[in-house]
Amino acid sequence: MRKLLVALTVVLLFTGQLLAQKTITGTVTDDKGNPIPNVSVVVRGSNTGTVTKSDGSYSLTVPASAKALIFSSVDMATTEVTIGSQTSINASLKSSDRSLQEVVVVGYGTQRRKEATGSVSSVKGSAIAQKPLQSFESGLAGKAAGVQITVPNGVVNNPPVFRIRGTNSISLSSYPLIVIDGVPTYTGDQGATSAPANALASINPNDIESIDIAKDAAASAIYGSRAANGVVFITTKKGKVGKARVNYDGWVGFTKPTGLPKILDAQQYVDYKNAALNNLKALVPATTGSFIIPTDADGKPINTNWYDEVYRNAFSHSHNMNVSGGTEGTTYYFSAGYTNQEGILQKNDFTRTNVMLNVDSRVNKILTIGGKLSYSNEKNNIGGSSGSLPGEGFASAGAARLAFALPPNVSPFNNNGTYNYASATSIGSQGSIVNNANPYTFNNVRMLLDLNRSNNEVNHLQSNAYVQLRPFSWMTLRTAYGIDNMLIDNDIFFNPYHGDGPGTGTGPGGAATASYSKDKTWLWTNTIQLDYTFFDNHNFSLLAGNEQQRRTTVGFGINRRTLSDSAYDVVQAGFTTANPAGTSLGENYLLSSFGRLNYDFKKKYFLSGNVRQDEYSALGVKKGVFWGASAGWEITKEAFWGSIGLDKIFSSFKLRGSYGKVGNVAGIGNFATFSTYGSGLYNGIATLGFNVVGNDKITWETSKKTDVGFSVGVLNDRITADFAWYKNNIDNLLLNVPQAPSAGVPGNFVFQNVGTMFNRGVEVSINATPVVKKNFSWSSSFNFAYNKNKVTALANGLTEIVTATSSLETVNKTVVGKSIGFLWVIPTGGVDPATGKRIFYNAAGQPIYYQFGSPLPPGQFTYMTANGARYEKTNADGSKSPLSINQADDGRLYRNTQPKYIGGWDNTIRFKDFDVNFLFTYQFGFSIYYGSYAGLRDQRFWNNSTDVLGYWKKPGDITDMPKPIYGDNVSNGSAMPMDVAVFKGDFVKLRTVQIGYSLPKSLVSKAKITSARVYVSGQNLGIISDYPGPDPEVSANGNTATSAGVDRNTLANGRTITIGLNIGF
């Protein structure tokens, strides 16, 4: 700070020199003649300047030597006017909608894109507004190079997988830092129920002005220890001076599920399962029973389509109203929104009510104050569980799984109208019996959907206030205080009869959980910004600041079990046992100082440096310095460029490069440095035991980022393009390093900074306006990104990180030399045409034939070699014991789950009063483990895909469906994952289409409205992919970095059609 003061004093001395002067006045207007306030008017090559008033007028005293005035404003193209002898200069600014002329948010300030040397992608708020999304980031897919968005399923308000330039951490968060109006906010599912509560859903997408995505070290280093995954800056809408504008936007939408697997009907099911059962009877004569089709109350055969019980055609609607305007330096933007969106899963709803107010007031030439108040209430409801959230993949109550696995020959209801269930875990078999028992050990999903709930309600308050002083045109002092408070109520109820609720006791069972969590952030930021030009051409911009961020979390709740009265369904009612639930208490504090220096010479050579020192309470080594440096060269400004004629082709050509070091602390526990003793009970008496090993040496993960690229404009910037090559070397990865269990440390691991990984890639984005005519225009934007991810080191004693899906099935392994979360499955060799057996390959590559059944007839073995002998090993004492195929010994690292190529193609066409927008997104070069595929071929009582009907029937049959034997869960891949369930995930998706019609001005003005537009849009309309599952955009494990690319019992995505209306007054 002292150094800053010295610099400041020097600057002040410079400005003390006064010269001969004259005064120039004028008005600045836009191309329609409307006055523009707040335009910066500066004498070229000096720091003398002012800003325009609300009527667009200005008055500026300039030195006699002044040659030209430069007029500049956000969203406007900068204009330069020669002064000459004039004393009155009016200027007209054109609005700039070309990307290179935009302003980009760079953290604690903005920068003109032309002058930015960091790698920043920008998306306008309008691009994601008016869509049936719950949160803005779901709409970013395909919109920016290197930004990967995967919307994993059709559960409403589920956070998408969000990656910038690949996955940049193994065990910490890989989610970018999201900064909303200067305040870093919460991300991810913050609820504690089966209905996800994406923290970012509190931002109404319609209130967003712009989204700027900082990708390299130069652009993100100002956020230091939190920048490794990139930084996303959200700027909400502000008012503009002028008459109040009122806008209404509303839509109604209809969503239906797409891509559901085709499954057997009751007749097919009964025929197929009986065939499988007969095959088992032939092997194991003791087997008895059969599957039947019972009749319903009307005497008709039961044929239940469980899809109808689980899915629905959903209806959604949304209404947004905003008022903006301003007078005499005070501007305001107020909005209110309500949206109710039904999921395609029955009982799954998202409701948001939100208001936001942005006010900025210029008190006088020097002082500006303002602030934001944003409140959002969200209700996330679900009946039971979708089975699609991380950890739910194998939930026996998972609705998506039950929809295709429940047998079609049973009904959700008995013929007397009561629910059909046999026990807590089994639906009634209604007559089908195997081995004297009900074979149907799945839940009746209808009952769970009707009687259970797993809801949460979020109250989210995001607010800030600032005071800004501009004592000189080149100096800005600002202090801002912000809060971000998330208060969540969780409400879970399990019915006492069926599913997860019934207890083992004799009472009615039932369970209810209520918990409350309170996450609070306050943030105080102080900055000083100096913009100064020396000797006409040396432009300096210096930022210095400090910031404190405090986060606290408090959670408490109760879990009550065994209802006193089976009619109760709320936690406040009578229950016989109670346990604490959802207790948490945490705090952290981040103390930072930072600075940035931008320099350019004649807007030709650019240099920029960012530095930030962070001290973070949760770390052992608390203090770190992060930085990024970059340089740019606008070649078109060089004389030789014109001399060789390149200026006729390129309107701009800027080379840039950056390097820097940033960190990642997201996901480190607040008290991970402490070794602690925890409280417990010994028959109800308090105990205290050593239960956590801390590591007081832990520190941030480090990302060293290099970025080299260039930006070009061709044909007067009608085509612009950005190219970037980047490398991100990550080291000090924080991993739970396993310790030998005999050391006995709690958890058998110690959290340590070990391990390295890199992401390298190339990005291209091209924006073009191929056609601009009065009545017809077409603008197009295409982006492409290639990324290569590789883990280069783990830890001593940690050669692989094996990550299970819902702790039951393991198909992901992270090993050195491969990309993170590689698929790990057992190789197979199809179905033996002679016997109909599944062929597995063991680690030695030998074919091993699997035979289900126990006890097997003489001469038959569970695992047989090609010559019909038992697959066995010889023990040390010479005896033999049978061997089996198993994943630990025979599994193979098979394919990558990280997409290599991602991108999108966005087009907008205007024809007279019509506009059409369509967006394609694509991802290539990755594979998916389609776990549901195994379930859909399971030979237990589970319903199957119609694919099974081509099963092996007689010797010589060539098929991929083994001879069905009732109970076989190995040949299909349920017991251990097989390579045949791995598919290429490559896809091209027609993600959105919108067709709008703006009512003619002549018509709307009669109705006393400014503008009116109606539109029809579609989401998720078409897909080109060889992937056989519902949707190749999957993530059964949410944002978990090490277990991507798994589709296990996941709810399908929906296809949505909306009809909307937008009216401006």
Next chain:
Amino acid sequence: MSLGLVLLTSCHRELLDPAPQTSVSDATAFDQPYRIANQVLSLYSSFKNGNFYGGRYIVYGDIRGEDFLLEDGNLVTNADVWNLNPTNTANAIVGLWNQVYSLINNCNVFIDGMNEKGTLVVGTTIGNTYIAEARLLRAIGYYSLLQYYARPYADGNGAKLGLPLRLIGIKGAGASDLARSSVAEVYTQILADLDFAETNLPLTNGSNYNNTTRAHRNTAIAFKTRVYLSMQNYPKVIAEANKIVPAAGPFTATSGVPHVLQADYTSVFKTPYTSLESIFSVPFSSSNGDIPGTQNALQGYYYAAATGVGSIFSLNFAGIIGNTGWTATDKRRSFIYTNPPGTKKFLTKYPAASPADFSPVIRWAEVLLNLAEAKARTTAGVDAQALALVNAVRQRSDATTTLAPATNGDLIDAIMTERRIEFLGEGLRNNDLMRLLQTIPSKSTAGAKAPGDDGYTWPASSTEKSLNKLWVDN
């Protein structure tokens, strides 16, 4: 600018050093007598974890033997243990190893803390009592691991590979590598711990509840009879037992807690579970963290519901319940439930789901039978005291039967049979087979395992093997 300076100095540096409020830092864990007292109880909590005496350890001991049949082929619930073929990644192999070593390290950390500071805080007498409790639990931990992962003592008189012997508390990374001590070395440490415990534990803890749920002097002596029996050191079994077992009936402990057989066998396994027969049992409540946990509780394994349906193991008709000398009126048979068709039988010793029944660790009946066996194996013919002891156990439940073996061999057989009847469902069967290097008999579809067979002892936990660079397999 002055405003700016005010802002800059207003940061809260103290917030950079928060302390957890929901747990106790290791720096202050030994500062207060009550904290130290609570720590002792946490060692017992660790001991009764579902992977150890909370259930699974007892289950392993029963189901490796021939008296139980598998009802649910789920690997998670020990189908492989029953089949005598668990792999080195099996739940049982990894779970027991992890939990017992966790207990051992907790004991070591506690003992270190007491030596550094704790004993000064609570005084030498109480301090030594606490350390004695920790060493007793550590000893049971080591003893229990030896019975599964190492060759029996009888195989080479303890010369075979035993366990990594960890006696210093570990609170951080870098301690993974430690070679295995020999079986004999581990037994030496176990006995040193138990001798220390015998010397420093109080004669009584003051109440039946405390005498059952916490160690006292007789707990250490009783456990030593089990340890020496496993080492086939019968004279020492007799020496230890003679410290508390009188020469003739009624066999009431002669010093310390006056242990005695209860008139009604079934009362030992019923609330309040704290009879004078229960030398050491571990209790449960219905609170989270104080329960055996899912798929660990004895109730779920043996008698999951009032009809037995859902139980993971049933009783083998060809096992001890088929013993014709075990009369129908024997009180101990009242714990056998037969389902209505008569096709299945289940053990109902542990019917309570929540709170779970206490888990028995050691009972007075075992001390009596340990002594009886040691006497029988060291005395020619039919030793009178041995016969009196085994008949005391038999006639407490079956007054009409008097065992009258004719030879020394018959006497030993009678004692071994009595152990199977008396301790059915208490986890002793595996240890009794292995200490004598006997073949584990076959049952149903599971074949027998001779002492030389793969699977007679358990394989090393895969994680220990991969992370402890000094590990050597059996």
